[in-house]
Amino acid sequence: MDGEGQTKKFMFVNRKVPYGTVYALESLEVVLISAAFDQDVSLAFVDDGVYQLKNGQSTDGIGMKNFSPTYKALGDYDINKLYVEKESLEERGLSLDDLMELTYEDEDDDWAEKTSIILVSREELAEVMDQQDVLISS
Amino acid sequence: MATISVEGKDIEVDEEGYLVTLADWVPEVAKVMSEIDEIELTDEHWDILNFLREYYEEYQIAPAVRVLTKAVAKKLGKDKGNSKYLYQLFPYGPGKQACKFAGLPKPTGCV
Numbered sequence: 001m002d003g004e005g006q007t008k009k010f011m012f013v014n015r016k017v018p019y020g021t022v023y024a025l026e027s028l029e030v031v032l033i034s035a036a037f038d039q040d041v042s043l044a045f046v047d048d049g050v051y052q053l054k055n056g057q058s059t060d061g062i063g064m065k066n067f068s069p070t071y072k073a074l075g076d077y078d079i080n081k082l083y084v085e086k087e088s089l090e091e092r093g094l095s096l097d098d099l100m101e102l103t104y105e106d107e108d109d110d111w112a113e114k115t116s117i118i119l120v121s122r123e124e125l126a127e128v129m130d131q132q133d134v135l136i137s138s
Numbered sequence: 139m140a141t142i143s144v145e146g147k148d149i150e151v152d153e154e155g156y157l158v159t160l161a162d163w164v165p166e167v168a169k170v171m172s173e174i175d176e177i178e179l180t181d182e183h184w185d186i187l188n189f190l191r192e193y194y195e196e197y198q199i200a201p202a203v204r205v206l207t208k209a210v211a212k213k214l215g216k217d218k219g220n221s222k223y224l225y226q227l228f229p230y231g232p233g234k235q236a237c238k239f240a241g242l243p244k245p246t247g248c249v
Contacts, residue, residue, distance in 0.1 A: 029246055032199070032202070032246045033246060035202070036202060036204070065198065066198070067198055069196060069197050069198045070197050070198050070199050072196070072197060073197040073199055073201070073205070076201065076205045076208065076209060077202070077205055
């Protein structure tokens with residue numbers, strides 16, 4: 001095995017709506033678990049995956065747990081690179097204002113609170129993906 | 139299914155002693171569970187249990203120990219937000235044991 005103890009770049013790509021299937025929730029759980037291994041973890045939200053970050057979610061009436069508040073804990077887990085694809089938002093009539101406020105505290109900047117959401121174009125996201133060691137899509 | 143007896147009522151717990159239904163939790167649940175684990179709950183224990191319940195309420199997850207430690211340090215001070223202090227209170231692990239007493243599921247990522 002090469003690079004024992006080495007940090008790898010992991011990106012979790014989310015493409016599906018949060019409810020109706022278990023993909024979004026399961027992926028989020030894997031992300032939280034991965035945080036224990038001190039890797040360089042980022043998330044990408046494309047296609048219907050952008051709905052996972054929609055503010056004001058309510059699961060009343062569908063009998064599923066509203067797990068959207070859990071995304072707000074990602075900052076505590078030092079996961080603070082959430083790439084959101086601009087075109088996917090626009091195609092759905094959404095903008096950054098429609099998403100939850102997701103922040104982290106920057107240890108290297110006197111714990112200043114900063115946004116974790118990084119708005120990128122399709123082209124820019126492709127470049128970021130290209131830099132990853134591991135891509136996990138759901 | 140195993141149960142524990144709380145205020146004359148049988149409450150379901152899983153094979154590791156965690157509540158099956160989170161809504162079953164009342165403070166007495168923590169007392170009964172701590173007696174099973176032979177721990178006497180003090181105000182210091184309750185600080186952590188209340189903190190965990192608030193964290194779950196806000197984020198819908200039980201935090202990993204590392205996250206719990208950091209968050210407790212921020213909220214209750216560094217003398218409480220360190221693993222030595224937390225392990226003194228909860229010898230079976232602040233993640234596992236405190237979450238169990240607080241009626242939360244086992245922390246995500248805890249095996």
